[in-house]
Amino acid sequence: xxxxxxxxxxxxxxxxxxxxxxxxxxxxxxxxxxxxxxxxxxxxxxxxxxxxxxxxxxxxxxxxxxxxxxxxxxxxxxxxxxxxxxxxxxxxxxxxxxxxxxxxxxxxxxxxxxxxxxxxxxxxxxxxxxxxxxxxxxxxxxxxxxxxxxxxxxxxxxxxxxxxxxxxxxxxxxxxxxxxxxxxxxxxxxxxxxxxxxx
Numbered sequence: 001x002x003x004x005x006x007x008x009x010x011x012x013x014x015x016x017x018x019x020x021x022x023x024x025x026x027x028x029x030x031x032x033x034x035x036x037x038x039x040x041x042x043x044x045x046x047x048x049x050x051x052x053x054x055x056x057x058x059x060x061x062x063x064x065x066x067x068x069x070x071x072x073x074x075x076x077x078x079x080x081x082x083x084x085x086x087x088x089x090x091x092x093x094x095x096x097x098x099x100x101x102x103x104x105x106x107x108x109x110x111x112x113x114x115x116x117x118x119x120x121x122x123x124x125x126x127x128x129x130x131x132x133x134x135x136x137x138x139x140x141x142x143x144x145x146x147x148x149x150x151x152x153x154x155x156x157x158x159x160x161x162x163x164x165x166x167x168x169x170x171x172x173x174x175x176x177x178x179x180x181x182x183x184x185x186x187x188x189x190x191x192x193x194x195x196x197x198x199x
């Protein structure tokens with residue numbers, strides 16, 4: 001029996017505005033159309049699962065408690081729209097910064113697929129029928145590595161480079177950033193494309 005399909009969603013720059021490493025919860029805003037997109041996907045039978053890199057924890061910009069404060073604020077905004085995420089996975093690690101246990105070359109930090117594959121095990125997800133949507137090369141790389149179809153959105157860092165002045169990840173096979181299956185202006189348009197693929 002096949003598992004359920006899912007749409008894996010990056011958080012910052014995809015569902016909510018990109019703020020950098022930390023912000024006041026009162027500043028958190030959903031990107032226009034994001035709530036309707038999640039509603040559309042869930043109505044079509046997809047699990048909505050967030051997978052988000054939070055290297056600012058390792059870097060000392062904020063801690064896990066502060067991360068959850070921000071996360072709960074986003075979930076409050078979605079709840080006001082009648083929505084609930086199916087799961088949230090986050091990676092607090094950085095391979096080069098911070099102290100143990102956060103300074104780690106882990107398997108969960110995108111572009112590695114660890115958060116997606118963990119969710120697939122825990123929720124019985126059909127990966128070939130699933131999608132990853134995010135605003136960075138790391139999101140695309142993680143989705144490609146996990147065997148899901150990928151959409152890169154132009155919100156957040158979009159078509160540009162990371163705040164560190166470089167692409168998040170380079171595919172060693174091509175020497176270029178990983179290629180998504182589709183490029184969309186935002187999560188709303190991404191959801192329409194995903195539903196067309198399902199048909």
